[in-house]
Structure formats: C-alpha cells, structure tokens
Amino acid sequence: MIKPGDVISYLEMCRQEGVNLQRGMNFRLHGRFTVILMSVRRGAPYVDRIEGNGRVLIYEGHDVPRTKSMPDPKRGDQPMANPSGSPTQNGLFQQAAIKYKRNPGPPELVKVYEKIYSGIWVYNGLFKLVDAWQEVCNARKVFKFKLEMVGDIEQVETKEKEIDHSRLIPASVKLEVWKRDKGRCVECGSRDNLHFDHVIPYSKGGSSLVAENIQLLCARHNLAKRDRIE
Numbered sequence: 001m002i003k004p005g006d007v008i009s010y011l012e013m014c015r016q017e018g019v020n021l022q023r024g025m026n027f028r029l030h031g032r033f034t035v036i037l038m039s040v041r042r043g044a045p046y047v048d049r050i051e052g053n054g055r056v057l058i059y060e061g062h063d064v065p066r067t068k069s070m071p072d073p074k075r076g077d078q079p080m081a082n083p084s085g086s087p088t089q090n091g092l093f094q095q096a097a098i099k100y101k102r103n104p105g106p107p108e109l110v111k112v113y114e115k116i117y118s119g120i121w122v123y124n125g126l127f128k129l130v131d132a133w134q135e136v137c138n139a140r141k142v143f144k145f146k147l148e149m150v151g152d153i154e155q156v157e158t159k160e161k162e163i164d165h166s167r168l169i170p171a172s173v174k175l176e177v178w179k180r181d182k183g184r185c186v187e188c189g190s191r192d193n194l195h196f197d198h199v200i201p202y203s204k205g206g207s208s209l210v211a212e213n214i215q216l217l218c219a220r221h222n223l224a225k226r227d228r229i230e
C-alpha cells in the first residue's frame, strides 16, 4: 500500500495505476481514481501551489495542444471543450467539482504524484476535488482546481475517521532533502523503497516546510521508526 511521501519510479507509478501515464490530468482511470501528475522542473509549465497549512493543493489546468495554428499554447485560453465539443480534461474536472459543490455527494477522489527528478516520482497522497474556477493570468484564461487532502485510500474505503497527520511537503523542500541525503536512506544508505519522513512527526509539532525536519528513510527504517514513536 502506497503512502503519501513514498518515492517511486515511473514504472512503479504506472503499475500502481494500471496504465501508461502520459498526461498530467487523467480523469477516472478505469472508472475509478482520477490521477494528477505534478512536475517541479525549473520552468515547469504549470503553476501549482500549496495552501491551507499543507492540506490544500491549487492545481492549474492544462493548455491547448501545440499546433500549427497555436504554436505557443501559453498564449491561448485553456480550453473547456475539444473542437468536437467533448469536454477536455479541464472540462471533466470542472464538471466534477461543480457537481460536488451543488450536491453534497461523494467527491471526486484524486491521486496526486509529483516528479522531482527524471524517473523519480513522489506520491503526494489522495485528495478530493472540491472547487474549480477560471482566472485571468497573463492576459489569458486558465483553470484552477482546488484539492483537499483526505488521508489514504484505506481510510476512504473503510470510512475510517480521517487521521490528521499527512501534510504536503513542498517540492522545493523535497528537492533540497533529496540532494542533501543523496537519494539514500539516512540510516542504511539504501536506494530502494524510499520515503520522505518527518523527523519530528507533524502530529507532534514537526514542520513540513523546512528541510531540517524532513529526511529520506527506506521502508524498513521508516517502519522501525514508526514503531518506536507509537
């Protein structure tokens, strides 16, 4: 079972979701979870941000595909519909958010992965899609989607009370920690099954926002540490 903060390869991520993930926005893969891929490359094409004490993600929608008539997708409005009239991923996400706001039914559940280096991805956790809007940015309309962290899938499936312990670690902090710890467990040097661990847990007042409180641990040492704390 994958946990927020787990580091996985691209192939493992695709295996988790059962498809070859290519696009940033993937509405209802196999009719089940919706998946979002974030990227933090310098000059990353989309501007995403973290709010609400690390439990809210504001994700930017996607541009029109690059074509001859639109050589620079950053200059056009982000589309709600394809030329055929069918909704784009922006449109699908927006419809789901509006439906949730109008009828208090089950929200759209979204799994969020973030690429920190080529081939190195981090699972950011499971979120619910709660709002969507358009705003003007650099003289064009872009979509914004509001996602709230909901813990992990086990909790959702068993309707277990949400444990308020997960917090998003900003990409800049993940990158700093990855470089400092050289992509290895700080206890044993393993490069496998790594996890971004809070040195002092969030529930005990530890911060997600500073690299000093985040470290890389392998699954074995992460488990050993959790046993010590609980």
Ligand SMILES: [Zn+2]
Pocket: 185, 186, 187, 188, 189, 190, 217, 218, 219, 220, 221
């Ligand atoms: Zn280790």
